[in-house]
């Protein structure tokens with residue numbers, strides 16, 4: 642039976658480098674892995690406990706269900722001011738409030754891409770910290786931090802042109818599949 646992974650994107654921008662990475666994940670995954678994209682974090686209203694009191698927004702419920710049904714979660718995100726974009730944090734804040742805690746115990750892989758030199762490394766460590774409370778099982782290695790994204794990705798062809806980046810992502814997805822299988 643195939644493993645099902647779902648991907649969550651931290652950018653709302655049409656021409657997002659991280660979106661290119663997210664769209665290329667399926668082609669780099671082991672053959673027994675299927676990857677589908679979760680809804681946009683942009684569809685989720687700002688977290689408000691009063692809103693929650695009237696019922697979780699549909700976009701949050703749908704995202705939670707999709708994560709619960711998946712074997713693993715993949716987060717692909719830019720770094721904003723040395724941390725995660727607010728829209729992604731907002732989605733994670735909502736997910737953390739869902740009664741069935743969809744991220745708890747779930748294997749999670751993190752990828753970041755940036756035009757900068759270090760590829761969003763600082764955001765990765767903030768994201769790991771956030772995922773402690775959500776009790777996600779974050780894969781340690783390999784870390785995928787895609788620096789100088791414009792030289793490694795091709796927006797025209799919606800592709801990852803850099804072979805080392807492609808093989809690193811493949812290795813990470815294989816490690817995530819292995820971790821998932823070991824969850825029992």
Ligand code: FNR
Pocket residue numbers: 652653654656657658659660718719720721722723724754755756757758760761
């Ligand atoms: C950025 N950018 C950025 N890059 C980085 O490597 N470290 C950082 O801390 C930041 N901070 C930051 C803050 C804000 C508000 C913006 C808008 C941008 C640059 C960022 O990596 C670049 O815009 C990417 O292209 C964003 O990712 P997507 O949308 O291309 O996926």
